[in-house]
Amino acid sequence: MEKKLYTIIIYTENIAGMLNQVTAEFTRRMMNIDTITASSSSVEGVHRYTISLWGEEDSVHKVTKRIAKKVDVLKADYYVDNEIFFQEVALYKLSTPRLLENNEISRIIRHNNARVIEVNANYTVVEMTGQTDTVVNLYNEFVAQDCILQFVKSGRVAVPRASQASLGDLLFDEDYKRKSVKNR
Template identity: 40%
Template sequence: MSEKNTYTVSIYTENNVGLLNRISAIFQRRHINVESVNVSKSEIKSVSRFTLLVKVTEEQIKKIIGQIEKQVEVIKAYYHLDENTIYQESCLFKLSSDLLIGNDEIQRIINSSKSRVININKDFFVLEKSGHKEEIEELYHTLDKHGIMQFVRSGRIAITKDEMPVSKMLKELKN
């Protein structure tokens, strides 16, 4: 059996209703868990980019990409190993403002984790952290001992180290 790897999947699409459901159904039919999803506009005007994180074999990812590219709205889909991408996740922590008063440990945690306070009021403060999943998990476990009021983490966002020729491909299609 082939080895499972973590792949970042980038899908360039037209922005149409229902596409996310159809893409997730491709993974669901194969009983593959999507670890994270991020959808945003891309570097190409009127083109959206889906970024998904999955752990599968290379054989599976090739079949999945083939199925994704059969969707009418999909312009192009790519897959990359971690070493071929530059990636980050972001998160927000909501914590009690009481922790900031006379608590040097919280200040030390904020400084050492390279996180930053983005909002503060009398009841709570919000801490923002960007980094790799492991860094965010480590900060979560550290802050959890102090009582996290709310927590949210984004899906992976990633840029490839190599060129993604989708812009060039689109220009050629228009000519």
């Protein structure tokens, strides 16, 4: 079977230890998480985990189904890239002296629609939002200009492309629950 990049979106009750319970399912199956983003959702008391990983569909389906069966998990589904809108945020800390002596660095920032969010005598912080390849390509351009001091990027944030009701409606709609990954 072919390994693909999958994104798993999980909604849980906001209780201590849920992230550990979720990630333990991947550890049991020797599956390596590529990125994980955790945050509150649009529904009070509900947290959302967006996890990306490389795997075979059968394995991803099984781990998602196991996660969905947990008592405090409200919903869990997996997607391939063409089924979701996704972005990452990256911060690049650049050398201000190098930036001032090399106009190409400013051109790279503008060309990539990145945004300068802090400038001082020692460093400049640039922010960019985009898909993984775009974020990493900008990093590589800064490395080539020998101006990068630090680099950090978030995990994915994603929403499904499919038209659907609000999160609150989905979580409590019995028809939707019958169609979720729990019953695939």
